[in-house]
Amino acid sequence: MNNRRNFLSGAGAITGALAAASVSKVAMAALPEPVLQTTPNTMPPLMPSSGRPYNPVVTLNGWTLPWRMNNGVKEFHLVAEPVVREMAPGFKANLWGYNGQSPGPTIEVVEGDRVRIFVTNKLPEHTSVHWHGQRLPNGMDGVTGLTQPAIRPGKTFVYEFVARRPGTFMYHPHADEMVQMAMGMMGFWVTHPKTRHPLIEEVNRDFVFLLNAYDVEPGSATPKIMTMLDFNLWSWNSRIFPGIDSLNVRLNDKVRIRFGNLTMTNHPMHLHGHEFLVTGTDGGPTPKTTRQYEVTTDVAVGQMRQIEFLANEEGDWAFHCHKSHHTMNAMGHDVPTMIGVDHKDVTQQIADLVPDYMVMGERGMADMGEMEMPLPDNTARMMSGEGPFGSVEMGGMFSVVKVRKDQKAGDYSNPGWFKHPKGTVAYELDGPVAEGPRQQGAGAAAMPVQNMPAKNIEVQVRKPGAGHAGH
Numbered sequence: 001m002n003n004r005r006n007f008l009s010g011a012g013a014i015t016g017a018l019a020a021a022s023v024s025k026v027a028m029a030a031l032p033e034p035v036l037q038t039t040p041n042t043m044p045p046l047m048p049s050s051g052r053p054y055n056p057v058v059t060l061n062g063w064t065l066p067w068r069m070n071n072g073v074k075e076f077h078l079v080a081e082p083v084v085r086e087m088a089p090g091f092k093a094n095l096w097g098y099n100g101q102s103p104g105p106t107i108e109v110v111e112g113d114r115v116r117i118f119v120t121n122k123l124p125e126h127t128s129v130h131w132h133g134q135r136l137p138n139g140m141d142g143v144t145g146l147t148q149p150a151i152r153p154g155k156t157f158v159y160e161f162v163a164r165r166p167g168t169f170m171y172h173p174h175a176d177e178m179v180q181m182a183m184g185m186m187g188f189w190v191t192h193p194k195t196r197h198p199l200i201e202e203v204n205r206d207f208v209f210l211l212n213a214y215d216v217e218p219g220s221a222t223p224k225i226m227t228m229l230d231f232n233l234w235s236w237n238s239r240i241f242p243g244i245d246s247l248n249v250r251l252n253d254k255v256r257i258r259f260g261n262l263t264m265t266n267h268p269m270h271l272h273g274h275e276f277l278v279t280g281t282d283g284g285p286t287p288k289t290t291r292q293y294e295v296t297t298d299v300a301v302g303q304m305r306q307i308e309f310l311a312n313e314e315g316d317w318a319f320h321c322h323k324s325h326h327t328m329n330a331m332g333h334d335v336p337t338m339i340g341v342d343h344k345d346v347t348q349q350i351a352d353l354v355p356d357y358m359v360m361g362e363r364g365m366a367d368m369g370e371m372e373m374p375l376p377d378n379t380a381r382m383m384s385g386e387g388p389f390g391s392v393e394m395g396g397m398f399s400v401v402k403v404r405k406d407q408k409a410g411d412y413s414n415p416g417w418f419k420h421p422k423g424t425v426a427y428e429l430d431g432p433v434a435e436g437p438r439q440q441g442a443g444a445a446a447m448p449v450q451n452m453p454a455k456n457i458e459v460q461v462r463k464p465g466a467g468h469a470g471h
């Protein structure tokens, strides 16, 4: 009870607001007052104040939607609306979302709960909500035109069903989907088991987030909605590193992380320092016989995965998508690879004409993370994040799992950087290093080659400058 009251009154983070003007006063009195969120920070777990108890989840850079009980029914109020989302400090995007943020709030219920969700549409166009992965009456499935009429701007629709299956789910529009998902309309849903479930472990920490992607041109603030593959912002809950909060846990905590993919490509999610099991999907808990230890698991488009591990190694452990372009922020994709290219002469010639000219990428791209390059206003840096040893040189889908001995149970605050025990950090060798012999000629086991080239060619690998589908 106390937790919820604190949550609602906490530092003005959440404010009540009136429902859409077109809803009559009588009808409004029948609706739960919508709760809005004004901060992109990770909110503490929302302890259930009514209904069956459960161990709540923590939404990364997000929050859980409070409800009210009405004659045994859990009532929620979602408001679909344009929002301004801070995707990283200093970088705000004009998105669409729910109740003040994108993604919308996480909805948490218990298996067997009867749930009633009011959806008010404050968007400039019609919408609907599809409850991804749920068993429900067909007419509650939220597919505009197929199972219900569209929710017109200013209108409120009511969805009602029993949360039949425990597990990891999400919600999103099934109306002008391409636009509405490209604009950030989505949210997480967790149904907790009502009793001990043989395939669902009790855990100490349970984190959730959605993988999403945007195409926002440097200097602008509204996503381009026609983009199919060429996104330049790869985000978790509409945040990009270094704007994504760390996942802070206590040493020897059992940790569950649940994620769903609403981008247009797959994301191999990789955790450092620990092995995990995939314990569930949006289809439910996985049978134990299918579980194997992994350090990377791929989550395909429209899929959800939940992973579990024992956090028994102290430290700051990277957790990220393993596609290296997905741990970068807005960048010019048509930049050719310049590694190894000597352009001293041409640089001097250009510098004579353009005094501020600088060459990028001659030694790799790391310089760009550290360089103070002038950027248009409201542009996310390509990669950054100041770590204890310098620039982390990451962006996009990247965060850190912080495992600490002295983190208190239930404390989700950031403990700061890990203090490595003496002698446990990679160090620079002092002294000379012998040069070994370099490879010469063909491998001894190679087949004889017909029509050998007249002279040996050393290949200069260079990416094509135009087009780069498929990442």
Ligand SMILES: [Cu+2]
Residues within 6 Å of the ligand: 234, 266, 267, 268, 321, 322, 323, 326, 397
């Ligand atoms: Cu990825």
